[in-house]
Amino acid sequence: MLKPILLVEDNPNDLELTLIALERTHLANDVVVVRDGEDALDYLFSRGRHSDRGTGNPAVVLLDLKLPKVNGLEVLREIRGDPQIKSTPVVMLTSSKEESDLVRSYELGANAFVVKPVEFTHFVEAISDLGVFWAVLNEPPPGSMRSHRKHG
Amino acid sequence: MSHTLNAKADVEANAGARLNASLDDQLAAQFEACSTEPIHTPGAIQPHGFLFTIAEPSFEILQYSANALDLLEPRTGHSSPAGSSPQPGDDPRAMLRDALDQIIAAARVECERAQDLARPTLMGIFELGDTRFDAMLHRSRDVLVLELERAERSTGEGFAAMQSLVRALGEGTHRSAPLSSLCETAAREMHRITGFGRTLVYRFDADGHGEVLAECIDGEYESYMGHRFPASDIPSQARDLYLRNPIRIIPDANYTPAELQPTSARGVRATDLTFAGLRSVSPVHLEYMRNMGTLASMSVSIIVKDRLWGLISCHHAGPRYLPYSLRLAAEHLGQILALQIESRESLREAEHGLTLRRLLVSLVTSTAESGGAVESLADAPEDLMRFGSATGAAVISEGRLRLVGDTPPPAQVTALAEWVALQARDVVTTDRLGEVYPPARAYAHQVSGLLAISVSQLHRNFVLWFRPEVSRTVLWAGNPNKSATRDEGDGMRLHPRRSFATWREDIGGRAEPWRASEEAVAAEFRHAMLNIVLRRAEEVASLAGELGRINKELEAFSYSVSHDLRAPLRHITGYADLVRDYDGAKLSERGVRFLQNIKDSAKFAGTLVDDLLAFSQMGRTTLRPTRVAMSELVQSIVRDRRMDPASASIEWEIGPLPELIADPVFMQVVMQNLIDNAVKYSSTREHPRVEISSEDTDEAHLVRVSDNGVGFDMRYVNKLFGVFQRLHGMEEFSGTGIGLASVRRAIERHGGTVHAQGELDRGATFSFALPKAARATAAGTPHNEA
Numbered sequence: 001m002l003k004p005i006l007l008v009e010d011n012p013n014d015l016e017l018t019l020i021a022l023e024r025t026h027l028a029n030d031v032v033v034v035r036d037g038e039d040a041l042d043y044l045f046s047r048g049r050h051s052d053r054g055t056g057n058p059a060v061v062l063l064d065l066k067l068p069k070v071n072g073l074e075v076l077r078e079i080r081g082d083p084q085i086k087s088t089p090v091v092m093l094t095s096s097k098e099e100s101d102l103v104r105s106y107e108l109g110a111n112a113f114v115v116k117p118v119e120f121t122h123f124v125e126a127i128s129d130l131g132v133f134w135a136v137l138n139e140p141p142p143g144s145m146r147s148h149r150k151h152g
Numbered sequence: 153m154s155h156t157l158n159a160k161a162d163v164e165a166n167a168g169a170r171l172n173a174s175l176d177d178q179l180a181a182q183f184e185a186c187s188t189e190p191i192h193t194p195g196a197i198q199p200h201g202f203l204f205t206i207a208e209p210s211f212e213i214l215q216y217s218a219n220a221l222d223l224l225e226p227r228t229g230h231s232s233p234a235g236s237s238p239q240p241g242d243d244p245r246a247m248l249r250d251a252l253d254q255i256i257a258a259a260r261v262e263c264e265r266a267q268d269l270a271r272p273t274l275m276g277i278f279e280l281g282d283t284r285f286d287a288m289l290h291r292s293r294d295v296l297v298l299e300l301e302r303a304e305r306s307t308g309e310g311f312a313a314m315q316s317l318v319r320a321l322g323e324g325t326h327r328s329a330p331l332s333s334l335c336e337t338a339a340r341e342m343h344r345i346t347g348f349g350r351t352l353v354y355r356f357d358a359d360g361h362g363e364v365l366a367e368c369i370d371g372e373y374e375s376y377m378g379h380r381f382p383a384s385d386i387p388s389q390a391r392d393l394y395l396r397n398p399i400r401i402i403p404d405a406n407y408t409p410a411e412l413q414p415t416s417a418r419g420v421r422a423t424d425l426t427f428a429g430l431r432s433v434s435p436v437h438l439e440y441m442r443n444m445g446t447l448a449s450m451s452v453s454i455i456v457k458d459r460l461w462g463l464i465s466c467h468h469a470g471p472r473y474l475p476y477s478l479r480l481a482a483e484h485l486g487q488i489l490a491l492q493i494e495s496r497e498s499l500r501e502a503e504h505g506l507t508l509r510r511l512l513v514s515l516v517t518s519t520a521e522s523g524g525a526v527e528s529l530a531d532a533p534e535d536l537m538r539f540g541s542a543t544g545a546a547v548i549s550e551g552r553l554r555l556v557g558d559t560p561p562p563a564q565v566t567a568l569a570e571w572v573a574l575q576a577r578d579v580v581t582t583d584r585l586g587e588v589y590p591p592a593r594a595y596a597h598q599v600s601g602l603l604a605i606s607v608s609q610l611h612r613n614f615v616l617w618f619r620p621e622v623s624r625t626v627l628w629a630g631n632p633n634k635s636a637t638r639d640e641g642d643g644m645r646l647h648p649r650r651s652f653a654t655w656r657e658d659i660g661g662r663a664e665p666w667r668a669s670e671e672a673v674a675a676e677f678r679h680a681m682l683n684i685v686l687r688r689a690e691e692v693a694s695l696a697g698e699l700g701r702i703n704k705e706l707e708a709f710s711y712s713v714s715h716d717l718r719a720p721l722r723h724i725t726g727y728a729d730l731v732r733d734y735d736g737a738k739l740s741e742r743g744v745r746f747l748q749n750i751k752d753s754a755k756f757a758g759t760l761v762d763d764l765l766a767f768s769q770m771g772r773t774t775l776r777p778t779r780v781a782m783s784e785l786v787q788s789i790v791r792d793r794r795m796d797p798a799s800a801s802i803e804w805e806i807g808p809l810p811e812l813i814a815d816p817v818f819m820q821v822v823m824q825n826l827i828d829n830a831v832k833y834s835s836t837r838e839h840p841r842v843e844i845s846s847e848d849t850d851e852a853h854l855v856r857v858s859d860n861g862v863g864f865d866m867r868y869v870n871k872l873f874g875v876f877q878r879l880h881g882m883e884e885f886s887g888t889g890i891g892l893a894s895v896r897r898a899i900e901r902h903g904g905t906v907h908a909q910g911e912l913d914r915g916a917t918f919s920f921a922l923p924k925a926a927r928a929t930a931a932g933t934p935h936n937e938a
Binding site for chain 1: 711714718720722723727730754758
């Protein structure tokens, strides 16, 4: 069983487009979707409404930068601060190529920083590359969980 | 000068410096002794009168001058009342004793009148035998001092003299007359009243040297007009005495002092004779007088504002006596002169102070109006220099120097300002800068007088006024450096100088001294400027805070634009793609075209957002200048364009390009935009041609990009570099209209300029010039435009 991809995205349009893009990559991984930073952390720490999900880390976290409640950078900091999940790959997805966001993301230990291209075909290509690298090629850290695809 | 003790040198250093190098320590010790000689308690009097000291309340005689033996026998006991005295008979001693009893009785009455008797008061005229005496009484500490002097003429003479004095000097007519004429009148009046052969009015300068301002002399006397007498001529304790007792007379320098004798053990004391007219003077001084050819002298102090301003000094070749009444008149003359001088000085200072204050207000106001920069003082050079009655001035504001008028070169003024800063005083003045700051000797002709205010050490604000050297030749009455001579015999005894022959000295390195009113107003000026500087600093600080806040807001704004505006545009293109992918087959050809238009518009909007953000960033980002090889930069851009089929047909001509000190990212933006423009507007030509060249001037590097494209109408040249300004329709040439605006902003951030030259249908040339000495201020400060 492949580990799931955790997609953290609040915007419904972006969510739909990203899921379609993921679909087109033909990855076998399940995609778990959460809609804000707090929910993402609950999932990662198996707490709140995710307390019964069991343990295990996702193959990769696709993390939007601008999120309600707890923003992407804060989620990233929490992830990198916890010994259990800190080695989980995190890819920042963002609308902007604002330099300060990029610098800050890498400082906090993001594995990649992807500016969502305007052209949808380009977006599909970007997501596909990411998926192949992080969900397939990259050897997951020990303790990573495998589960079925489900939409949170 | 007749009345001075000469052989003294003040213990002060400058007097010490005057000492001839040959004078050994012992001689120096004598100078010291001279200035500490207790001249107010000489224990003797001049023999032209008689002196008695009397105890109170017993009225017992304590001391008598030895010459009084000529008059009477010492009385040891309590004098009996006048009425019960023994019969006088023919015994002259008894007669004299009787007369003295009368005088002492009068003294009792005088004391009962409750006068403080601080100064000698004429009690009346008494006869002793066939001689008439003026009897003067005053109190010295715990004893009464009784002086008897022969009354030679009628006392009415003195009063007549005083009346004429008041007429000559006391009236207000002299207020407008120059000081010299006032002093001339005083010298003439003194000469007339006293009959001394030479009367001088002279003033002490800041160093204590006396300068003769006016004189009145009889024919045979040598003129001392304009001469100076060294400060060492008058020892410090003599000056103190002159301040307390404004008059003293020596009728005959060849006199033999009459010692004060005690009548009993109680009379053994050093009576203070400060106010006694008969006080004996130092033998050194008598020698000084004889050296000067003067046997009689008198001097009257001119005391202005409790300071010994000068003296009226009278000399006579032979012995000359002046009775009490005339001395009183002479003393009054001194007082009237002093009052006149004081009122003139006050008036002059007040008028000058008023003028200065007006200038101050005008300078301060214009500085405040010009935004508070101390620097702007230099914009009104005439007023600034007039304020300090200066021929040059320097304004140092936050380290920047501005010079007006006649000044030394900037480097020397800067060094001088540093010295001023080290003084750590608000106002620094000197009229002989070279003495306190030796480097200034090199430019003494421009700056010998300095008035400097340190407005704010923190902000490094100084204002300096310069006065030039006023070279002058001073005529000394004798060489002031040889004020004492050694005795040829024993080699150790100190003698006053013997020569009063004119001795010339050229004095340099001095400027017109600064007046008290100038220093006072300078301090006010400093205060006013400080207020302005501080207020300005506050304003700048609050402005900086405001700018910082606006910048933050702007950043937040553009951040939000870049995220939130791009997302929906991306969604539009994304969904348009999806519609085409999933349902493209169901759409009509027109529907597919509409979909494409939707997508293109969204994409264009995305580009617009990106360009705008880049443009905004160009204004805010800090420049990071480094060496940029323009040749390489241009080659790499051109390489890309050559690969692009759309611009493959262009003929490139690239000349040698300079190396610039600039921000490479900015320069990339500049060249990319200029080259893309050239490519774009020449693309419609059959043989498109783009030329990139450069030119060097002394001040700037010039880079040009020319094309043979559609060109533009020069009427619209001013619109070219504006944001969103387009001279062509969208269908003709695509573009957001931000490219050239970005070019201009990037170049202007570097302190450079942009230029465009074109003709419709005949191509265009865009160029920029970067100054060779890149301005430090321009490099570090981001603009605050959006």
